Amino acid sequence: MEILSYLIPISLILGGLGLAGFFWMVKARQFDDPEGDANRILSDEFDDKPKS
Amino acid sequence: MSDLSADSLSQGGASACPACAAAPLAESLGSRDVRGGVVLSLPKIHCAACISGVERLLHETPGVRAARVNLTLKRAQVEIEEGVTSAEALTARLTEAGFEAYELDPGQLGNAEAERPARELLMRLAVAGFAMMNIMLLSVAVWSGAEAATRDMFHWISAAIAIPAVGFCGQPFFVSAWAALRGGRLNMDVPISLAILLAVGMSLYETANSGAHAYFDAAVSLTFFLLAGRYLDFRTRASARSAAQELAALEVPRATKLVGGAEVQTAISELSVGDLIRVTPGARIPTDGVITEGVSELDRSLLTGETLPVQAHPDTVVSAGEMNLTGVLTLRVTAAGEDSSLHRMAELVAVAENARSRYTSLADKAAALYAPGVHILAAVTGLGWLLYSSDLRLSLNIASAVLIITCPCALGLAVPAVVTAASGRLFRRGLLIKSGTALERLAEVDTVVFDKTGTLTLGQPVLQNAHAIPADTMGLAANLARGSAHPLAQALAAHAPSADTPGLEEIREVPGYGIEARWQDQPVRLGRADWVGAEARDVTATWLRTGQQAPVAFEFADALRPGAAEAVEALRVRGLGIKLLSGDAPAPVAQIAADLGITEWQAGCRPEDKAAEITALSEAGHRVLMVGDGLNDTAALTAAHVSISPASALDAARVASDVVLLGKDLAPLGDAFETARKSTRLIRQNFSISTVYNVIAVPLAIAGLATPLAAALAMSLSSISVSLNALRVR
Numbered sequence: 001m002e003i004l005s006y007l008i009p010i011s012l013i014l015g016g017l018g019l020a021g022f023f024w025m026v027k028a029r030q031f032d033d034p035e036g037d038a039n040r041i042l043s044d045e046f047d048d049k050p051k052s
Numbered sequence: 053m054s055d056l057s058a059d060s061l062s063q064g065g066a067s068a069c070p071a072c073a074a075a076p077l078a079e080s081l082g083s084r085d086v087r088g089g090v091v092l093s094l095p096k097i098h099c100a101a102c103i104s105g106v107e108r109l110l111h112e113t114p115g116v117r118a119a120r121v122n123l124t125l126k127r128a129q130v131e132i133e134e135g136v137t138s139a140e141a142l143t144a145r146l147t148e149a150g151f152e153a154y155e156l157d158p159g160q161l162g163n164a165e166a167e168r169p170a171r172e173l174l175m176r177l178a179v180a181g182f183a184m185m186n187i188m189l190l191s192v193a194v195w196s197g198a199e200a201a202t203r204d205m206f207h208w209i210s211a212a213i214a215i216p217a218v219g220f221c222g223q224p225f226f227v228s229a230w231a232a233l234r235g236g237r238l239n240m241d242v243p244i245s246l247a248i249l250l251a252v253g254m255s256l257y258e259t260a261n262s263g264a265h266a267y268f269d270a271a272v273s274l275t276f277f278l279l280a281g282r283y284l285d286f287r288t289r290a291s292a293r294s295a296a297q298e299l300a301a302l303e304v305p306r307a308t309k310l311v312g313g314a315e316v317q318t319a320i321s322e323l324s325v326g327d328l329i330r331v332t333p334g335a336r337i338p339t340d341g342v343i344t345e346g347v348s349e350l351d352r353s354l355l356t357g358e359t360l361p362v363q364a365h366p367d368t369v370v371s372a373g374e375m376n377l378t379g380v381l382t383l384r385v386t387a388a389g390e391d392s393s394l395h396r397m398a399e400l401v402a403v404a405e406n407a408r409s410r411y412t413s414l415a416d417k418a419a420a421l422y423a424p425g426v427h428i429l430a431a432v433t434g435l436g437w438l439l440y441s442s443d444l445r446l447s448l449n450i451a452s453a454v455l456i457i458t459c460p461c462a463l464g465l466a467v468p469a470v471v472t473a474a475s476g477r478l479f480r481r482g483l484l485i486k487s488g489t490a491l492e493r494l495a496e497v498d499t500v501v502f503d504k505t506g507t508l509t510l511g512q513p514v515l516q517n518a519h520a521i522p523a524d525t526m527g528l529a530a531n532l533a534r535g536s537a538h539p540l541a542q543a544l545a546a547h548a549p550s551a552d553t554p555g556l557e558e559i560r561e562v563p564g565y566g567i568e569a570r571w572q573d574q575p576v577r578l579g580r581a582d583w584v585g586a587e588a589r590d591v592t593a594t595w596l597r598t599g600q601q602a603p604v605a606f607e608f609a610d611a612l613r614p615g616a617a618e619a620v621e622a623l624r625v626r627g628l629g630i631k632l633l634s635g636d637a638p639a640p641v642a643q644i645a646a647d648l649g650i651t652e653w654q655a656g657c658r659p660e661d662k663a664a665e666i667t668a669l670s671e672a673g674h675r676v677l678m679v680g681d682g683l684n685d686t687a688a689l690t691a692a693h694v695s696i697s698p699a700s701a702l703d704a705a706r707v708a709s710d711v712v713l714l715g716k717d718l719a720p721l722g723d724a725f726e727t728a729r730k731s732t733r734l735i736r737q738n739f740s741i742s743t744v745y746n747v748i749a750v751p752l753a754i755a756g757l758a759t760p761l762a763a764a765l766a767m768s769l770s771s772i773s774v775s776l777n778a779l780r781v782r
Contacts, residue, residue: 004202008209012186019182026171026178036123042100 089117089131090139091156092146097126106151113137113145127156170290173283176221180276183217184269188764191269195761200262207259207266214252214268221275222248224282240419240464243426247459248274250452258449265449270456270763277771278464285468288475289488307338310382327385331376333537333563341383343368347564348379349538353505356635356684360592361538363564363580373683377538379563413489414735415467422463430454433754446756453758457749462742462770467735469778474731477781482715483724490710492735493694494728496675500623501666501688503680504634504644507698508616510716513543513592513608525604529596531556532567532578540594540608541567541578566594574599591639609643613698615719620648622722629674633657633665635684662688679721681705696721731781738774745770 025031094106103121106128110119115136121128130142139155146153190206198206222245229241251271259266309318310328320338323329328344331337337350349361352374361377364370370383434451438444475485485491502508518526530548533541556576559569566579576598581588584595586603592610597603623630632653634641641655657665662680666688669676678685678692681701686708689695695709698716706712713720749766752758 008190011189012213015182015186019178022178023175026174031174033122033124036103036121039100039103039123043104 089129090142092128092130092139092143093154093156094121094126094128094146094151095154096152097121097123102151105149106146109146109149109151110142113142116142128153170283170286173224173279173286176224177276177279177283179217180221180272180279183213183221184272184276186213187269187272191760191764194266203264204259204262207255207268210266210268211256211259214272215256218248218252218271218275221272221279225275225278238419238423238427240415240423243423243455244274244278244459244464246427247271247452247455251456254449254452257445265760267452267456267760267763270760270767273764273767274456274459277462277767281464281468284465284472285488288468288472288485308332323385325385325387329383329385331381331383333376333378333380335376337370337372337374337376337381337383339372339383339385340387341370341385343370343381344384345382346379347562348381349377349564351375351377351539353511353636353682356682358505358636360637361540365564378536378561413467414492414732414739415463418463418466418739426455426458429458429750429754437756450753450756450758453756453763454750454753457753457758457763457766458746459767462738462745462774465771465774465778466738466742469775470731470734470738470781473778473781474727478720478724478727481720481723482713482717483720484712484714485710486712487710490694491728491731493675493710494677494724495732497628497677497694497725499629499631499669499674500677500679501631501633501662501669501692502620502650503662503678503682503685503688504632504636504641505610506681506700507679507685508613508620508632508644508648508718509610510613511700512611513540514611515543515547516607516609517605518547521604521606525596525598527552528556528571528576528598529578529604529606532559532569532576532596535559536561536567540592540606543608544578544594544606571598610640612644612647613716613718615717615721617648619718619721620650622719623725624649626722626725628677628725631665633662633688635659635662635682657684659684659687663691666691678709680709696724727781734777734781738777741773741777742770 030037094102097103097106103123106121107119110116110128110130115133117131117133119128119130132138132142143153143155187210190210194203194206225241225245225248228239229245232239232242248271251267251274255266255268255271257263306317307320307323308330309316309323310330315330323339329338329341333348343364343366345366347363347365350364350368350370351361352358364376364381369386370381430451433454434447437447437450441447471485471488471491474491478485505511521529526548530545531552533544536542536545555571557570559567561567562579562583565583566577568575568577568579570576576596577584578596579594581593581595581603584597584603586595586597586605589605592608593605594608595603595605620630630650630652632641632645632648632650634644634653634655635657636655638655641653645651645653654661654665662685666676666678670691670693675693678689678695679697680686680689680695681697682705685697686705689697689705689708694711696711696713697705697709698713698718699706700716701709701712711724745766749758749762752762
């Protein structure tokens with residue numbers, strides 16, 4: 001059962017990382033234009049890196 | 053590789069202006085944080101090629117610092133250097149390149165502040181989801197048999213996650229419940245908040261005493277499901293609001309003011325009484341005023357419903373909203389802003405608005421039944437157990453279990469899920485639902501009242517007697533008419549677009565009267581009956597006279613809106629009464645009524661008459677749907693049980709209506725009815741479904757047999773079945 005003392009914190013930390021990532025995405029306005037972003041990957045104008 | 057993007061930019065552009073090749077500028081192309089400046093509406097864009105096309109074109113325009121297209125909102129945000137380029141220049145350029153573009157008034161669009169509640173709700177939803185999953189993970193271990201110290205540890209970890217999560221995510225409910233309690237009312241959020249807080253409090257107490265049952269998972273999943281409902285509700289409303297704002301923002305409120313003889317562009321809100329303004333042909337008159345200079349004709353159809361243009365000359369009194377047709381006019385402002393006739397109309401609307409707000413939605417009715425019932429049930433259960441067992445802890449436990457299980461999780465989703473699905477469906481069909489209860493009210497309607505001009509008709513004249521006119525006369529008239537902005541002239545020109553009459557000289561428009569020219573050494577005139585020398589009739593007509601020959605009449609009628617016949621037929625098939633109320637003269641109204649098979653019609657209605665007629669119908673027990681577009685319909689739109697206006701309607705009319713028809717076609721009206729009735733049926737079904745779950749689970753809870761597992765199952769199952777049922781509306 002000692003394994004639990006590792007696994008539970010690990011699961012919480014991983015989940016927390018996902019949550020933090022989601023917060024950052026909302027803050028960075030990545031959900032403002034879902035349709036536009038879905039279409040922009042088809043444009044070959046800035047293939048090498050995302051624009052700023 | 054910023055060089056590459058700069059390269060591809062300058063290759064793609066036909067005009068290789070030096071600014072485009074500059075890397076820093078190319079960098080800002082497509083950057084997310086383009087703020088402020090000009091907002092353009094691009095209603096027709098739909099793919100990746102459109103995005104890059106528009107952005108490239110904008111970026112090649114000198115004076116544009118940055119541009120970003122938002123495909124979801126079908127808008128572009130452009131940062132420009134003032135003086136180098138302007139919003140008009142950009143829209144002209146885009147339209148020329150095949151991207152339909154309109155300038156939007158950023159002031160009307162609402163700022164980023166308006167998006168914050170949605171973003172906050174989404175954050176809370178994410179936190180609740182995260183907490184729910186982690187606690188469920190631990191709870192499953194407890195349900196499958198963890199005991200003693202392990203169980204207590206799991207409960208403590210759950211508590212450590214649940215308490216901050218509930219404290220953060222539950223705030224919208226706590227705030228609203230507290231506001232209701234302070235106002236001495238009960239709303240749906242009161243039992244919700246009580247259930248969440250009791251569940252957490254009781255579980256904490258149980259955990260501290262090594263109890264077997266903790267409801268942390270129930271508290272958090274309750275919050276999660278309810279937040280999901282709240283978020284759906286909010287998003288539906290926000291997207292409808294932003295689309296409505298966009299319609300309003302299309303009319304950029306500007307006027308041309310004369311200052312010492314020079315023309316200056318100013319905002320309408322900055323005009324004051326006594327200012328001189330200039331109105332060009334084809335423009336709408338921005339304020340009330342008196343004409344000081346110029347002769348023209350005015351289209352008053354949006355204000356009165358009349359289709360016949362009215363002659364205007366110095367000293368004619370004009371009102372805001374009228375359209376100037378033929379000549380340049382100079383007006384002296386007599387009433388601006390708040391005092392204008394637009395505002396007086398708004399007062400009529402305010403009176404009617406009070407009557408409307410008395411409508412209670414299905415959700416409110418359910419909450420009014422539900423909230424007291426739940427509290428009474430929990431209190432009676434707790435008291436009963438206290439009397440039976442004299443064990444305070446056990447009684448409190450059972451009372452909280454009753455509250456948790458009856459908590460209106462599914463009820464919170466029942467309405468928003470259906471309304472979201474139905475609004476989405478109708479939006480794709482070209483109907484924008486502005487009010488949350490519009491669908492419910494639409495489903496109850498039994499009488500439909502239509503306005504004529506601009507609603508059943510397009511407000512555009514169409515030549516009626518073309519077959520009776522010789523081809524050369526037709527060609528002559530079309531050629532004369534070609535240069536004029538007058539709607540009758542444009543209809544004539546459109547009728548014979550390729551006509552060519554050689555030898556037509558000295559074509560000259562006489563504002564307010566018509567067009568004259570010389571042809572084969574004879575004077576020709578096209579215009580008003582009295583000016584040409586003909587007998588005026590009561591149909592809309594323009595006259596052509598060549599030399600001393602008898603004048604020829606070109607008769608016009610207002611063209612029916614596409615889909616008008618289908619819409620009227622669809623409504624009649626569904627057993628609804630149909631009426632036509634118009635401010636226009638009897639002859640054209642009778643004509644339209646006959647075309648559409650409407651037997652009940654009234655002509656020459658003033659705005660007050662329309663509103664009074666609708667009030668009379670409502671008092672006779674009818675539920676009235678009003679469909680109208682003009683300023684003269686605004687009071688009627690507000691007085692009706694529910695109202696619809698086309699997108700071409702005046703701003704005031706759109707604000708007063710619950711549903712806006714986005715396209716030209718009226719046919720979606722029948723579909724709107726079908727969807728409204730179906731969604732109301734589904735909302736009722738959803739209430740029944742959640743009641744069934746309660747009927748099964750509540751006796752268990754009252755009997756003290758409810759476990760956290762049973763609560764979790766009942767809650768998830770009812771929420772999921774309600775959401776799935778809502779999807780059937782599509």
